[in-house]
Amino acid sequence: MRIIGFTNGCFHGKNRNIFSVAALNKLKLKGTNALELSFDPLADQTKLRALLPELKKFKYISLHMSSRYDYSGGKIMTKILKNTLAFYQLCGAQLVVLHPDVVKNWQIFQKYPINWAVENMDSNKIDFQTVSSVGRLLAQWPKLKMVLDLNHCYENDPTLKLANDFIKRFKNKIKEIHLSGHQNSKKTHHGLLYQTKQKQIVLTCRKIKVPIIIESYLEHDSDIEKEFNYINKLLN
Numbered sequence: 001m002r003i004i005g006f007t008n009g010c011f012h013g014k015n016r017n018i019f020s021v022a023a024l025n026k027l028k029l030k031g032t033n034a035l036e037l038s039f040d041p042l043a044d045q046t047k048l049r050a051l052l053p054e055l056k057k058f059k060y061i062s063l064h065m066s067s068r069y070d071y072s073g074g075k076i077m078t079k080i081l082k083n084t085l086a087f088y089q090l091c092g093a094q095l096v097v098l099h100p101d102v103v104k105n106w107q108i109f110q111k112y113p114i115n116w117a118v119e120n121m122d123s124n125k126i127d128f129q130t131v132s133s134v135g136r137l138l139a140q141w142p143k144l145k146m147v148l149d150l151n152h153c154y155e156n157d158p159t160l161k162l163a164n165d166f167i168k169r170f171k172n173k174i175k176e177i178h179l180s181g182h183q184n185s186k187k188t189h190h191g192l193l194y195q196t197k198q199k200q201i202v203l204t205c206r207k208i209k210v211p212i213i214i215e216s217y218l219e220h221d222s223d224i225e226k227e228f229n230y231i232n233k234l235l236n
């Protein structure tokens with residue numbers, strides 16, 4: 001069975017607690033065995049640790065670091081990385097994902113025994129949309145892994161040639177897929193695939209067998225199963 005699940009980031013938005021036990025429970029469906037936890041490494045560690053029993057219900061866990069820091073160095077950075085390592089080991093995560101455009105200093109990441117990964121970016125970011133720009137970073141830091149964000153690929157190239165080029169070039173580096181429908185909306189560009197009906201985005205997942213994390217924005221609880229069922233049907 002394919003490793004697949006949601007990120008708690010799917011619930012982002014006003015007055016929603018993405019770190020509640022209830023939120024995580026909603027994402028544990030019959031067919032989901034993976035979870036990506038979007039987290040702030042300087043947030044209250046007690047709150048994060050309270051989630052550990054819930055995380056045990058998933059076979060695959062990855063963490064997504066907040067993009068609010070510049071990851072340049074100094075005391076705060078040491079605290080961020082120490083907290084991340086501690087939580088990574090406690091929850092048995094397999095990957096920690098970062099947005100490459102926010103990181104100022106990759107050197108310091110090397111000291112921590114964590115599977116670090118970067119994702120290809122959307123068109124609003126300064127860099128890292130193309131195979132060559134992501135490739136430069138991966139060549140510079142050989143231990144770094146990649147997360148293929150198919151929404152970002154689609155936004156940059158709706159023919160999905162870009163996505164296929166990433167897969168061809170980095171088959172061994174890509175350790176996870178981010179999946180959502182693409183829409184141009186003020187609220188979010190991570191649309192629900194069962195509504196956008198971009199089948200070709202989902203079908204691209206069949207070309208590489210790595211864990212899939214669904215990032216579609218879940219406005220209503222009823223979207224969770226509808227979105228999962230739509231995707232799952234196309235994958236099988």
Ligand SMILES: [Zn+2]
Nearest residue numbers: 119149178215
């Ligand atoms: Zn993503």
